[in-house]
Amino acid sequence: MSKKLLVFSIIQVAPPGYQTPYGVGIVEDENGKRGLVRIKQESLATLKTGMTGRIQQEPGSATGDLNFFYPD
């Protein structure tokens, strides 16, 4: 399902264990339900507020899979 990127931030300085830069954002589905996403470095250049994209669960954290945002 496609989700809308409400807002994002590109993180340049992070604690040890994070490969910078990476993006984080808040997405919203068609029912208005919000969630956090991680955005990979290769997608950062194309990011725009309000754009849609697909969400894919992938390993990305020591505590489990993360939802990654891939722009449409």
Next chain:
Amino acid sequence: MFFEEYPDLGVLKEGESLDVGIISYGHTKYGKLPEDIPSLMKDVINKSILGVERGIDSSDIDLLVLSNVDNQLSNQHQLATVALRYLANPNAEAFRVEAACASGGMATYIAKQMIENGSARNALVVGVEKMTNLPTEVATSVLIRGGAPEEIQYGVTQPAAYALSAQLYMQKYGATDDDLALGAVKNHKNAMKNPLAQFHKEFTVEGVKNSVVIATPIRLLHCSPITDGAAAVLLSGEPRKYTDTPVYIKGMGVGYDTMGVFEREDPTFMQAGKTAADKAYKSAKIEAKDIQVAEVHDAFSPAEFMAYESLGFATKGQGYKLMREGRTRIDGELPVNASGGLKAKGHPIGATGVGMLIEVYLQLLGRAGERQVADVECGLVENHGGTGATAVVTVLGR
């Protein structure tokens, strides 16, 4: 035994209030300090006891509430009991409070409540943090713990959480990068007149806008620093017994919001601050317009103008205009962060909320030196944790 000795205290009934006041304080310089945590605590405890106008015996201070955020930073458990060494009252009770950056405000809130309910007569609130001994990246990994569990999992650092909130605010209300910079410029200018501040260096809007990007749109000069420092206030249920010039806690409130910015109905508004402010104004029987000087929690610059809105200094979406128009400068109609704020005075997390109280205490007593605001009778402190999940608002007056 306590109630027999002090029959006038005891548990308050609804509508009653005990005039809890600040009778003394201790404050170290903020910055990169050589002293260790015990030395910092000893310094502010001694200053607080020795600073009481008519003197106080340690045996009359029956409570110590310690504000300290992280054991990894302090490398010490039972820190409140360590602090008791310097109080030298074997009958005093002590415990540690943690509410991230709001720890100092929360420790004060609890001490005040314990005086009001008769559990203590005089209480020392001690805030301390030692942060510069850790490499910056390690300190950052400690600070990220102030966010929601999901934010920690996704690598949403504290600057990034504020960045998300600030971006949404800018999109919704039209604030610009210049507006984000103005708080840092104002507070660095104010800190030039505060000898205890970490930084004595001014910046221009362009300088702030050209500083290193941390998490877009937050740059290095929007961020409060990593700081060592300690601060203490001595509270009393009978302040006039100890000084002719007490500063009273006229009202105090605590508020909460969701831990994560992403979970909030309106991520651009600090609801916890509003809840806390509403309670504080109600108990002080005042309105926002009665505040003459304020210290607000500018851990990241946009948090300052967002706090203007939660505190009722501006309506929703108008806080940045208050700053843009210069109305919160030290020579403005409502000076905010005359101390230099967290941004330039420094942010030793556990000490921060206590240090903010001391600034307003000094302003009320006319003892704020070169940064003194004229004729202050009512001041406010807003101290919040994380991105505003916990907030403590205190109204002080003479």
